[in-house]
Amino acid sequence: MTKIKSLADLKAMKQSVQSKIDTREKGNAEGLVHVKVAMATCGIAAGAKQVMDYMMAETEKRGMNVVFTQTGCMGYCHAEPTVEVTLPGQDPIVYGFVDLKKADDIIDKYIKEGELLEGIIPVNYEKINK
Numbered sequence: 001m002t003k004i005k006s007l008a009d010l011k012a013m014k015q016s017v018q019s020k021i022d023t024r025e026k027g028n029a030e031g032l033v034h035v036k037v038a039m040a041t042c043g044i045a046a047g048a049k050q051v052m053d054y055m056m057a058e059t060e061k062r063g064m065n066v067v068f069t070q071t072g073c074m075g076y077c078h079a080e081p082t083v084e085v086t087l088p089g090q091d092p093i094v095y096g097f098v099d100l101k102k103a104d105d106i107i108d109k110y111i112k113e114g115e116l117l118e119g120i121i122p123v124n125y126e127k128i129n130k
Helices: 007-025 041-046 048-061 100-111
Strands: 033-038 066-071 083-086 093-095
Touching: 033 048, 041 048, 048 066, 048 100, 083 100, 093 100
Parallel strands: 033 066
Antiparallel strands: 033 083, 083 093
C-alpha cells in the first residue's frame, strides 16, 4: 500500500477507491471483464475468500481492469470454490475446484488470452430475456 504524505495523496486514493466501488456496484460494467466468486458457506469453507483475494490482488498488480463481485450459492457445491468469468461480449464461463494455481491460470490464460481451461462446469440453465 502506498504511503499518504499529503491531503492531495489522500484525495487521490479516495477517488481511486470510490471509482472501483462505483464500477463494482454497477455490476457487469460494459466492456469490462466481470468475475463472480461464489461465497456461500460451502464456497467460503472450500477457500473461495482466499481465491477472490488472490485474484483481486493479482489482476490489480498486472494492471488489468476487472470487476469482482461475490455471489451466493451458484448450485455447484460439489465443485467449490466456483468462479464465473464473463469476458466482454461473451457468455459466462463457470470454473469449479478453483485453487490459487487455477485462479492464476484463469487470469493468465482465460482472461488475458481467451483460452478455455479444464474444469468448466457445463451450463444447466437458460437465461430468460424479456
